Structure formats: C-alpha cells, structure tokens
Amino acid sequence: MYRIPMERKVLNENDRIAAELRQTYERNDTLCVNFISAPGSGKTALLERTLAGFDPSRRVAVLTGDIQTDNDARRLARYGFPVRQISTGGTCHLDARMVQRGLEGWPLESLEILFVENVGNLVCPTSYYLGEQARVVLLSVTEGEDKPLKYPATFFRADLMVLNKVDLLPYVPFDANLAHENARKVNPQIEIVSVSCTTGEGFDEWYRWLEAQRVPAGSIG
Numbered sequence: 001m002y003r004i005p006m007e008r009k010v011l012n013e014n015d016r017i018a019a020e021l022r023q024t025y026e027r028n029d030t031l032c033v034n035f036i037s038a039p040g041s042g043k044t045a046l047l048e049r050t051l052a053g054f055d056p057s058r059r060v061a062v063l064t065g066d067i068q069t070d071n072d073a074r075r076l077a078r079y080g081f082p083v084r085q086i087s088t089g090g091t092c093h094l095d096a097r098m099v100q101r102g103l104e105g106w107p108l109e110s111l112e113i114l115f116v117e118n119v120g121n122l123v124c125p126t127s128y129y130l131g132e133q134a135r136v137v138l139l140s141v142t143e144g145e146d147k148p149l150k151y152p153a154t155f156f157r158a159d160l161m162v163l164n165k166v167d168l169l170p171y172v173p174f175d176a177n178l179a180h181e182n183a184r185k186v187n188p189q190i191e192i193v194s195v196s197c198t199t200g201e202g203f204d205e206w207y208r209w210l211e212a213q214r215v216p217a218g219s220i221g
C-alpha cells in the first residue's frame with residue numbers, strides 16, 4: 001500500500017533530526033527527558049513540583065507541547081526556569097523538528113536538563129524519537145491498571161513508569177501491584193516510581209532516578 005512508504009519517509013526524516021538533537025545534547029552534557037502520558041495524568045504537575053524543588057541555580061529548561069493553548073507553559077514559567085510552549089495546531093505528538101525549532105536561540109551548551117512534555121496521548125508520541133536519553137511514561141491511578149497492556153508500545157519504549165496520584169488510592173479501586181505487573185509484562189526492564197504530585201510522596205525516589213540519568217554511561221563502578 002502507498003501509505004506505508006510515506007510514513008516510513010516521515011519517520012526517517014524525524015530520526016535524522018532526532019539524531020542531530022541527540023548529538024547536541026551529548027556534546028553539551030544535557031540530559032533530555034521526554035514525558036508521555038494520556039491527557040491529565042499529571043505531566044505538567046510532575047514538572048511543576050520537580051521545578052519547585054530545584055535550587056534556582058540549576059540549569060534546567062522545559063519545552064511543553066499541546067495541540068492548543070499555552071496554559072502549561074504559563075503554569076511552568078512560575079518557577080523561574082526557561083519554558084517554551086510548542087503548539088502543534090492539531091498534531092497529536094511532538095516530532096524532532098518541532099523540538100529543534102522550539103530550541104532555537106536557547107543556550108543549549110549551558111543546560112543540565114531539558115524536560116520535554118509531549119502532547120497528551122498514549123499512542124502517537126511513541127513513534128517519534130526526539131533525541132532524548134530517557135523516556136518517562138506516566139500512569140495515574142484513575143486510569144486503570146490495564147493501560148500498559150492496552151498501549152504496550154508506549155510502555156515498552158519507556159525507561160521509567162511514574163505511577164501518579166497515589167494520594168487517591170484510598171478512593172479509587174486501583175491495584176498498584178497489578179499495574180506494576182502489567183507494565184513489567186510488556187517491558188521487564190522498566191523502572192517504576194510511585195508519586196503524588198499533590199502531596200510530594202515519592203519525590204525523593206523520583207529525584208534520585210532523575211539525577212542517576214545524568215551520570216554518563218560506564219562511569220559507575
């Protein structure tokens with residue numbers, strides 16, 4: 001069918017740009033983290049609380065993607081770090097070119113961490129590599145334990161699953177152990193951190209995971 005070669009061409013072009021981005025990050029010692037989840041799982045809330053806990057001297061920036069509005073950029077800008085909104089105007093995911101444009105004029109050589117909040121969607125963002133060193137998928141306890149099984153590619157390609165909104169566990173029938181099991185069924189290597197962006201529970205572990213990603217491969221032990 002004609003559709004397949006077209007899609008392949010678009011993805012190849014994306015991968016070419018993503019590889020350039022990756023080289024830039026590595027040259028500058030910047031950790032890029034790509035956040036993927038369904039709308040409302042708490043990507044922006046996680047970033048808000050993460051930025052709030054950082055010392056203002058940290059060299060951290062955020063690109064946040066949405067189909068419409070700059071609401072998330074406005075929420076995130078309150079923490080004093082550079083933030084830019086990418087409005088995709090209808091596209092259900094970020095691609096590497098959007099990220100490249102979003103970074104134009106930013107002094108990347110001085111960034112320790114670049115957070116990229118993808119468009120809320122558990123399908124489309126999965127196929128678009130953005131040059132990131134780490135991919136995080138969020139699942140909140142109101143979404144059901146079966147989501148890793150329903151969207152296996154997204155969980156398979158993630159390095160970490162953040163299980164969010166654990167403050168709501170007393171109020172919703174959600175089996176956290178089963179959610180872990182399902183995530184590990186599709187990706188036995190996936191790491192899992194449980195947090196509440198409302199109470200701050202689990203953030204020590206989240207920060208530890210994040211800082212561990214900054215250690216260059218091969219320098220441990």
Ligand SMILES: Nc1nc2c(ncn2[C@@H]2O[C@H](COP(=O)(O)OP(=O)(O)O)[C@@H](O)[C@H]2O)c(=O)[nH]1
Nearest residue numbers: 039040041042043044045120164165196197198
């Ligand atoms: N109870 C509770 N609500 C949360 C938590 N994290 C996010 N929320 C709420 O969930 C909604 C969606 O969060 P948002 O960060 O906008 O999700 P995003 O679409 O993934 O960026 C907001 O009303 C948040 O206040 C949490 O840990 N606990």
Ligand SMILES: [Mg+2]
Nearest residue numbers: 043044072117
């Ligand atoms: Mg958001």
